[in-house]
Amino acid sequence: MRSTGHRPRCTASIGLVLALVLGCLGIQAGTGPPAQAATNQFHGVNWADYRDNYLTDPNVPIGLSTSDSYATTYAKATPILKGFQNLGANTIRFGINPQTTSSSWWNSLVAAYDAAAALGMNVMIAPWTQPGSGRITNMNAFYAMWDTVIAKYGGNSRFSFDLLNEPWGYSATELTDLAAAWLARYPAVPRGRMVIPGLWSDIDLCAVGADSRLKGTLLSIHMYTLGGETHPTEAAWIASFKGRLCGYADRAVLTEFGVPMTTGVNYNGPRDGNNNVSYYYALTDTVRSLGMGSLLWTGVKRADQTAGPGPCFNASCAITSLTGTGTNLSLTVTNRSGLDRLRYGWGLNDNGDGTAGVLRGAGSNRCLDVPGAATANGTLLNIWDCTGRTNQQWTQLSDGALQVYGNKCLDVPGQAPAPGTAVRIWDCTGGANQQWNLTADGTIVGRPSGLCLDVTGAGTANGTRVQLWTCSGAGNQKWIRK
Structure with a gap:
């Protein structure tokens, strides 16, 4: 310079x-x-x-x-x-x-x-x-x-x-x-x-x-x-x-x-x-x-x-x-x-530009979904056939949050989550428990926990819950931004 x-x-x-x-x-x-x-x-x-x-x-x-x-x-x-x-x-x-x-x-x-x-x-x-x-x-x-x-x-x-x-x-x-x-x-x-x-x-x-x-x-x-x-x-x-x-x-x-x-x-x-x-x-x-x-x-x-x-x-x-x-x-x-x-x-983020897109599970070929298009705080997330509807449209915000509906964020209950903690939606607060890294290998990692967004039991069926789990690099922890 x-x-x-x-x-x-x-x-x-x-x-x-x-x-x-x-x-x-x-x-x-x-x-x-x-x-x-x-x-x-x-x-x-x-x-x-x-x-x-x-x-x-x-x-x-x-x-x-x-x-x-x-x-x-x-x-x-x-x-x-x-x-x-x-x-x-x-x-x-x-x-x-x-x-x-x-x-x-x-x-x-x-x-x-x-x-x-x-x-x-x-x-x-x-x-x-x-x-x-x-x-x-x-x-x-x-x-x-x-x-x-x-x-x-x-x-x-x-x-x-x-x-x-x-x-x-x-x-x-x-x-x-x-x-x-x-x-x-x-x-x-x-x-x-x-x-x-x-x-x-x-x-x-x-x-x-x-x-x-x-x-x-x-x-x-x-x-x-x-x-x-x-x-x-x-x-x-x-x-x-x-x-x-x-x-x-x-x-x-x-x-x-x-x-x-x-x-x-x-x-x-x-x-x-x-x-x-x-x-x-x-x-x-x-x-x-x-x-x-x-x-x-x-x-x-x-x-x-x-x-x-x-x-x-x-x-x-x-x-x-x-x-x-x-x-x-x-x-x-x-x-x-x-x-x-x-x-x-650097190839470490997908669509890191404020645009919305679905998150398709590489192992299941189903999308991260808010069941029933619910909007209530605490609604637990699952995977479902990809429809592209608003309850599957996630926007990566500049603070690392993943937002749905324009006002709810992918949220981890508590400040010290353990493997197996179910993820949910909650009002966007900017808290560390709502911040995520979208990595080059397709995993989505919670910033404070270092745990990965995981489809429970490597399930592929509609309605399978999504949780945090120790990062393994397996297909049920990899997500494709579309």
């Missing part, structure tokens, strides 16, 4: 501006092979310095401090990383620079990387250029930085390496030559873990995708509403985004994208009419449909952070806010509808 004062759209030469305008219009010079799903193993967030990552001193991710020891950094990083995992993230992208790896802070910072790997997360490391440069200003320092990183993590399969964040000061030839030289320097690292940025600000994959010297690498693409690009519809944003992919979606990871999360915008609302909402629908729908990985800018802001140098800086575009002191840290979601859309792009 860069602040608007340093974006190439504002500072580029006439030729560069022309190229960027053409890119924004979806006009590309080259085409690549057909897109094949290949990168959706990456779904995560960027964990940035609160000042943004364009720095002349070491990078310090939000919540950490250069005075922290390795042990303290590990202890601080762990709850933050677990907070990211609670969003559904499995990947963290960190920014660095030569000053980071050459400082004593590096010996502590790696604790955050190690903590992520210990939690089973993917780690992507990306260097930022100096403020306002868009180019590497010291090649010796650049390679010394990468030598340090690769020596420590090159053999760890959880780590990927992003050559250079937003190299907007390079021509296509310069960038592809730089990438080829970088790959040649580290031949032992599998190319599937080496990430090559798109041209300009990671916004055009045509040149890097087509260069045979870069074959087998991942490709990084960024896309924002910054710089003046606007579209009235989701479809127009999709066309622009796909144009920039140049047919290389099978290798591409959307390593940065973002929208304001702290302004109360509803990202489960109508797709068209609001530029940010249309953009966010477009990118999350497209990465899901193409099987691309995506990493949100940004994962967290400080609780006291209200402003930054750009319109999509950490303070406004962060999906969580950091609270707590010392090593007793936690994250709170800043925009539940924004998280719904993000998770949808």
Whole structure:
């Protein structure tokens, strides 16, 4: 991410501006092979310095401090990383620079990387250029930085390496030559873990995708509403985004994208009419449909952070806010509808857009049903032949609730349910006992209990009760959103 004062759209030469305008219009010079799903193993967030990552001193991710020891950094990083995992993230992208790896802070910072790997997360490391440069200003320092990183993590399969964040000061030839030289320097690292940025600000994959010297690498693409690009519809944003992919979606990871999360915008609302909402629908729908990985800018802001140098800086575009002191840290979601859309792009939600649909049991082929279309609080739920009527139409709300009739929610009696607890409908309260995660494997998991929505005894007959049970992955716990 860069602040608007340093974006190439504002500072580029006439030729560069022309190229960027053409890119924004979806006009590309080259085409690549057909897109094949290949990168959706990456779904995560960027964990940035609160000042943004364009720095002349070491990078310090939000919540950490250069005075922290390795042990303290590990202890601080762990709850933050677990907070990211609670969003559904499995990947963290960190920014660095030569000053980071050459400082004593590096010996502590790696604790955050190690903590992520210990939690089973993917780690992507990306260097930022100096403020306002868009180019590497010291090649010796650049390679010394990468030598340090690769020596420590090159053999760890959880780590990927992003050559250079937003190299907007390079021509296509310069960038592809730089990438080829970088790959040649580290031949032992599998190319599937080496990430090559798109041209300009990671916004055009045509040149890097087509260069045979870069074959087998991942490709990084960024896309924002910054710089003046606007579209009235989701479809127009999709066309622009796909144009920039140049047919290389099978290798591409959307390593940065973002929208304001702290302004109360509803990202489960109508797709068209609001530029940010249309953009966010477009990118999350497209990465899901193409099987691309995506990493949100940004994962967290400080609780006291209200402003930054750009319109999509950490303070406004962060999906969580950091609270707590010392090593007793936690994250709170800043925009539940924004998280719904993000998770949808990751393949973790179905229809996470405020629309209603039936929930069909994979094992029974019958739908989650309110018996007799009853509306009374406490009515116990069952499965029944799918009719599509209102007593089978469930809407996923931004707080995780599943709502029927527009005012009743799928509810678990009590605050500490045990396996076998029957589920019911009740007035929507926003309570934790009405919050659910729709997971990628089709299970519906109660947030406070961790138990799954289950058809009793794996029954398939009309009227079979629905309950909570220990998650097993069996067909009577899997639901298809239609």
